Amino acid sequence: MHQGFFTSRKATFQQYTTVPEELAAKIPLNLTFDQASTIPLTMATAAIGLYNKHIEPYGGCGLYPPWEEGGRDKYHGQPLFVTGGSSSLGQHVIQFAKISGFSPIITTASKRNEDYLKSLGATHVIDRSIPHSDILTAIEQITSTPVMVAYDAISDADTQNLCYEVVAPGGQVVIGLPPAIETSKLTSGKRIVQVFGSAHVPEQRPVGISLYQKVTELVANGDIKPNNVEVLPNGLLGIPDGLERLKSGQVSANKLVARPQETP
Structure with missing residues (x-):
């Protein structure tokens, strides 16, 4: 399994394609090809947004990866907030947050997906349809520890502004689309990280190579699950x-x- 790229020989709208060996991983026996195909793109976007260093123009929070030695549970007891937890990207953010040790892992989603998201590692699921003020109140009731990382897996204007309000001064908000946060809310104490979810670009290739060395193991032991x-x-x-x-x-x-x- 691997992530496609924007050239004909590396694209994935075809049965056979090419990929650099260092950015491919064997599919473990507990996965089908269909299941494996759901992993690479959003796994890379989640991992790069959380663990890649910020190298202009590409964004990353610069956290220490959980698949590296000493990385598992490194952020034990620190809260993390994810919008759109049931999206393909949100699911992988939750799973990485879990093996990084973040807790509580709070996400917004439809309540019908609550049990499923908790099986992936979310500790609290807030109904995405309630007003932002109620979501903020719910988060304050869940944890008194400042939220330093929020990952916006939806990245429309509403969710970007919500995440920006959630993070404490000095915190980071990961978004996947161009910034749409209200100017009046902007402060020098919070950092906006716009992620480009590709392990192929040179500035992100090292974290991609590091990850792909461990992907088969992560999937085989259930740390990373398919959609x-x-x-x-x-x-x-x-x-x-x-x-x-x-x-x-x-x-x-x-x-x-x-x-x-x-x-x-």
Whole structure:
């Protein structure tokens, strides 16, 4: 399993592709190819946002990776907040936070996904539909320890502003889209980290190589789990309908997978 890139020979809308050996990992026996395909992109985005050093223009919190010696449970007892925990990215942020030792791990999501997210490592699931003021109150009731890391797996204007309010002075907010935080809220005491989720770019390749040396082991022992899978019919021709379902909110805590070789 590996992450694709933006050239024809490295792209993944095809049955066979190429990838640098150092950025590929063997699929352990407890995973199918379909399950494995759900991991690389959002795993990389989660890992790079949390553990890559900040090298302009690429963002990372610079935390110590849990797959490196001495990294597991390094952040024991420190809270972490994730918006969109049931998204593919949010699920991997939660899992990395767990093996890094963060606690509590607080996320927003639909309440129907609460049990599933707790099985991944979330300790508290807050209904994403309630007002921001209520979410902030809920977090204050969960922990009195300052939240120094918030990962916005949705990254629209609403969730970015929420995360920015959650983190304490000196904290970091990881976003995946261009910043949309209200100017009136900005303070020099909080850092905005815009992540580009690719292990292929030179500034992020070292953390990607480090991670891929341990991916097979992490997946085999259950530290990193795949998303729930739904295989689309008709290969690549099934993607447009899948995108429409995503757009209309019909997909939750699920990854739509297309098998290019099944395209009629």
